[in-house]
Amino acid sequence: MTDYDVLRVFCGADGRHGNELGVVRDGSRIPDRDARQAFAGKLGFSETVFVDDPERGVIDIYTPTLRLPFAGHPCVGSAWLLDVPELVVPAGVVGARLDGEFSWIEARAEWAPPRTLRQYGSAAEVDALPVPPVGGPGEEGVPPDEVRRWIYAWAWEDEAAGRVRARGFPGRDDGITEDEATGAAALLLTAHLDRALNIRQGKGSQILTAPQPDGWYEVGGRVALGSSRLAAA
Structure with a gap:
């Protein structure tokens, strides 16, 4: 069984809503990429994060069907949870900061998937x-x-x-x-x-x-811890 947290990222001013995010804090429990993809598909969140190094902020992001080099709400949620000055994703190094009730990241537009x-x-x-x-x-x-x-x-x-x-x-x-x-x-x-x-x-x-x-953009929002859960990997 694998522990994972559920966060709500980009909550409204009333603390409601936000996009759910699954976070496996100990990514070493599921080291294989195919197994991570299968686990993300099983959880069914729009994105699931695997934390590979909590001190350095190294994370790995998956949708139910794809591995992503960068994504916004997983980075904002991870920045809040890990409380680190930066995150490391395949696209590059993402700046991170907490400011009162808001968690912020700084990233480049070219890292974002096409929309x-x-x-x-x-x-x-x-x-x-x-x-x-x-x-x-x-x-x-x-x-x-x-x-x-x-x-x-x-x-x-x-x-x-x-x-x-x-x-x-x-x-x-x-x-x-x-x-x-x-x-x-x-x-x-x-x-x-x-x-x-x-x-x-x-x-x-x-x-x-x-x-x-210099071509950087900040994205921020409120994050709330929903629950901690267990699931078979």
């Missing part, structure tokens, strides 16, 4: 969106531009204040039809707009972002 940023005219339009279909080319009812794309739908709630309404649709067939809060997509949107943002995603999660010098 289709799709702007809408109002927050109400984003709220009303159905989950896009997932399927292969030629499947009935699946438009070509909707097939297996990671779509970040967004609209201004208050453009002058930098307030954004967003929803994230992974477009994968691994059971994650909508991401509650997505740091990497928020980072890409921040780079696209080149300004600080206050993003309300999903049912009520909050993501804060800000451009930094």
Whole structure:
């Protein structure tokens, strides 16, 4: 049996919501990449982190079906849990800091996986969106531009204040039809707009972002410890 923690990352101001993250604090319990991938698939979170060196902040990130060189909400959650000045992921070294109730990371936009940023005219339009279909080319009812794309739908709630309404649709067939809060997509949107943002995603999660010098971007949010659990590896 393997111990793992469940965090909620990018909680709202009321402490609710946030995107769940599985964290295996002792990554040596599951050293093999294939076994890690299988364990992440079994847990079913949008991402699961394996901590390989808690003092240096070395982590390994998986979706239920993919290993990721970088991802936002796993890094924000791991930075809060490990309380280290940096994290080491395959993409590079991620800056990390805690500031009051917020956990922050600093990363580069080119590290983020590709996302289709799709702007809408109002927050109400984003709220009303159905989950896009997932399927292969030629499947009935699946438009070509909707097939297996990671779509970040967004609209201004208050453009002058930098307030954004967003929803994230992974477009994968691994059971994650909508991401509650997505740091990497928020980072890409921040780079696209080149300004600080206050993003309300999903049912009520909050993501804060800000451009930094030399092509770096900060992404931050509240993190809460949900529970500690056991599962067969």
